[in-house]
Amino acid sequence: MIVLKGRGVVEGRAFGKTLVVDDYISFLGEIERSSGVLRKKGFPETSVAGRILFFKGSKGSTVGPYVIYDLCKRGLAPSAMIVEKADQLVIISGVLCNIVLIEVREWDLVKKIPNDVDAEAYASERDAEVKIYV
Numbered sequence: 001m002i003v004l005k006g007r008g009v010v011e012g013r014a015f016g017k018t019l020v021v022d023d024y025i026s027f028l029g030e031i032e033r034s035s036g037v038l039r040k041k042g043f044p045e046t047s048v049a050g051r052i053l054f055f056k057g058s059k060g061s062t063v064g065p066y067v068i069y070d071l072c073k074r075g076l077a078p079s080a081m082i083v084e085k086a087d088q089l090v091i092i093s094g095v096l097c098n099i100v101l102i103e104v105r106e107w108d109l110v111k112k113i114p115n116d117v118d119a120e121a122y123a124s125e126r127d128a129e130v131k132i133y134v
Helices: 064-073 088-097
Strands: 002-010 012-025 052-058 080-083 100-104 118-123 128-132
Touching (some): 002 118, 012 080, 012 100, 052 118, 100 118
Parallel strands (some): 052 080, 080 100
Antiparallel strands (some): 012 118
């Protein structure tokens, strides 16, 4: 098991399969609104729905949080977002949809996490933790 400690930004508990993107994501340009599929060069096309999504942070347009909100309404949003840097767009996205959001500093460990394994994320006012069952 890999355990990551971090700072809880949006509180809650989430479960899902891992999806690790060691890069920044443009919600508007790299996640398809109608399907929730991540279409990012260099990464396999994969749905973010119900996933524990690891990514460095967001890039691009301020429309990004609305894309996440749309995914949420369609049941296609990730169950948690684990980021290296919780920027304003990621925070707004998490708050709008009540998606667990955790900022972790041990990004070198994140790079070692395989995709499609079970994970659990927990965030509170005091602490945050992500458990990856490898």
